[in-house]
Amino acid sequence: MARSTVALCLSLLALLLPACGDGSAPGNRSITQSQLSADLHTLAHDSMGGRLVGSEGLNKASSWISERFESLGLEPAGDAGTYFQSFDLAWFSLGADNQLTVSGAGGARAPGHGWTPSNAGATGAAAGRVVFAGYGIVEPRLDYDDYGDESVRGRVVLMFEREPGVADPASPFDGVVTTEASREWRKVLVAQERGAAAVLFVRDVHARPDVDDWAAAHENAWPAEPRRIERFTLGAWSDKITIPAAWISAELAETLVRGSGRTLEELGIEAERATNGLGVIDLGAAAVDLSVAIDRHTTPGTNVLAMIEGSDPELRDEVVIIGAHHDHNGTDGEDVYNGADDDGSGTVGVMAAAQAYSRAAAAGDLPRRTVMFAIWDAEERGLLGAWYYTLRPLFRLEGTVANLNMDMIGRHEEVPPEGGGRFRGLEVQSAESNANATNILGYSYTPELAQTVQDANRFDLELHLRYDNNESNLLRRSDHWPFLQNGVPAVWFHNGLHPDYHTPNDTPDRIEYEKMTRIVRLVHEASWTLANADGRPTLAGFGPKPRS
Numbered sequence: 001m002a003r004s005t006v007a008l009c010l011s012l013l014a015l016l017l018p019a020c021g022d023g024s025a026p027g028n029r030s031i032t033q034s035q036l037s038a039d040l041h042t043l044a045h046d047s048m049g050g051r052l053v054g055s056e057g058l059n060k061a062s063s064w065i066s067e068r069f070e071s072l073g074l075e076p077a078g079d080a081g082t083y084f085q086s087f088d089l090a091w092f093s094l095g096a097d098n099q100l101t102v103s104g105a106g107g108a109r110a111p112g113h114g115w116t117p118s119n120a121g122a123t124g125a126a127a128g129r130v131v132f133a134g135y136g137i138v139e140p141r142l143d144y145d146d147y148g149d150e151s152v153r154g155r156v157v158l159m160f161e162r163e164p165g166v167a168d169p170a171s172p173f174d175g176v177v178t179t180e181a182s183r184e185w186r187k188v189l190v191a192q193e194r195g196a197a198a199v200l201f202v203r204d205v206h207a208r209p210d211v212d213d214w215a216a217a218h219e220n221a222w223p224a225e226p227r228r229i230e231r232f233t234l235g236a237w238s239d240k241i242t243i244p245a246a247w248i249s250a251e252l253a254e255t256l257v258r259g260s261g262r263t264l265e266e267l268g269i270e271a272e273r274a275t276n277g278l279g280v281i282d283l284g285a286a287a288v289d290l291s292v293a294i295d296r297h298t299t300p301g302t303n304v305l306a307m308i309e310g311s312d313p314e315l316r317d318e319v320v321i322i323g324a325h326h327d328h329n330g331t332d333g334e335d336v337y338n339g340a341d342d343d344g345s346g347t348v349g350v351m352a353a354a355q356a357y358s359r360a361a362a363a364g365d366l367p368r369r370t371v372m373f374a375i376w377d378a379e380e381r382g383l384l385g386a387w388y389y390t391l392r393p394l395f396r397l398e399g400t401v402a403n404l405n406m407d408m409i410g411r412h413e414e415v416p417p418e419g420g421g422r423f424r425g426l427e428v429q430s431a432e433s434n435a436n437a438t439n440i441l442g443y444s445y446t447p448e449l450a451q452t453v454q455d456a457n458r459f460d461l462e463l464h465l466r467y468d469n470n471e472s473n474l475l476r477r478s479d480h481w482p483f484l485q486n487g488v489p490a491v492w493f494h495n496g497l498h499p500d501y502h503t504p505n506d507t508p509d510r511i512e513y514e515k516m517t518r519i520v521r522l523v524h525e526a527s528w529t530l531a532n533a534d535g536r537p538t539l540a541g542f543g544p545k546p547r548s
């Protein structure tokens with residue numbers, strides 16, 4: 001809807017009530033600009049220290065949020081009657097004993113010399129014959145299996161990184177978005193389940209004809225000095241992995257694949273064309289001797305979860321989740337990464353929606369289904385809090401009707417000319433052109449949920465259904481993603497990137513509170529519809545679908 005309509009609504013507001021911008025869900029009007037602003041100035045204050053995972057600042061934020069939930073009379077939805085769901089984040093450093101010998105390519109090599117250990121694998125050793133398995137992907141939802149019926153028991157499996165059709169918008173592998181199945185640790189787990197002794201990754205030479213610099217690659221993977229922020233994964237994921245994994249150079253891989261009678265490039269073309277998976281290719285006598293030592297470290301993670309129980313005995317086991325993440329990027333010297341928009345905005349939005357439910361309940365208006373208010377930890381580290389929740393859900397995922405995710409709802413999308421790599425895939429646009437707009441992502445997975453949101457838009461917002469198939473990979477860059485991957489209809493309310501994104505300039509004074517208030521009201525309105533409707537939205541199947 002055009003901005004002129006907003007102006008009309010605002011002038012009418014003075015004359016008659018109710019005016020534009022009001023929802024009909026009970027409690028909706030308790031969501032106010034003044035409260036959102038006050039809360040965000042607290043949450044995104046320097047005293048929270050940028051809310052890095054495992055930090056005192058983030059603990060302080062978690063306590064502050066849980067105290068609000070408690071004061072609103074909401075029930076704890078976390079572990080053992082608390083508002084908290086705890087989990088382990090894992091990160092790794094290089095151990096002392098790492099060595100690789102490739103048959104026909106000289107003696108034992110130290111890391112940095114044509115190879116480096118992968119943190120997707122475990123500490124361990126493997127020696128013996130090598131086989132090749134395309135991209136090493138198994139994705140039954142796409143009828144795709146790079147192993148076919150072949151056994152890889154006891155073998156070291158060489159595979160390409162990434163996935164087929166990586167730059168093809170029509171690829172069944174989520175178009176130009178990177179699929180879950182192509183993640184390193186998932187490939188290692190699949191190989192392990194098929195009996196592999198180890199995994200070797202090699203660059204997708206056909207699609208990525210870069211030059212290898214192994215000293216730099218190794219230093220990047222395993223820096224001599226600790227990083228300001230480590231690379232985390234879920235402890236619960238890394239617990240599953242028992243075999244070692246490593247990255248090797250295209251040159252070493254070329255030596256290994258010689259026995260197949262093909263070059264790596266030829267195998268790349270074959271793998272790219274194999275629409276149901278390549279199948280395992282024997283590499284004759286090619287063999288390696290690999291030993292990997294990596295040390296695991298742990299940092300605690302904490303989701304903050306509250307709920308209001310549904311009133312309908314038939315439906316109260318089903319849940320609608322309104323979520324956002326509270327972690328951000330900490331401090332760097334004098335600079336505080338306050339993360340006001342990312343994602344202080346969504347966090348205080350969840351708190352405001354929680355308050356609306358609390359007010360409504362006090363007036364006797366309860367939702368039929370249960371509504372959960374979820375503040376995820378470690379989003380910035382790889383959506384890890386939300387991923388953990390989907391591993392250990394507190395309500396059955398089959399009974400989870402929808403996830404409404406708010407992440408960066410406080411600014412106007414702004415893509416400057418020559419904005420650089422972080423705006424990759426996004427069209428140049430001004431903040432003014434988006435002054436009344438927000439993006440809904442996930443619509444291609446769940447058109448019905450997107451429709452519910454559009455129908456609930458009594459707030460004069462322009463809703464853009466775009467970016468589900470965009471090179472920016474935005475679709476998989478927030479906490480709705482693990483829910484979509486686990487069969488739960490989910491959408492992401494996201495105003496868009498801007499030049500202050502992930503900089504110390506993401507501060508609460510730069511937030512557009514008037515628009516943000518209408519977005520939170522829209523999320524609340526849609527959640528009320530979802531919590532009370534007889535039916536529930538479905539998730540469209542996996543595989544190719546329109547993603548304009």
Ligand SMILES: [Zn+2]
Binds near residue numbers: 379407
């Ligand atoms: Zn975020």
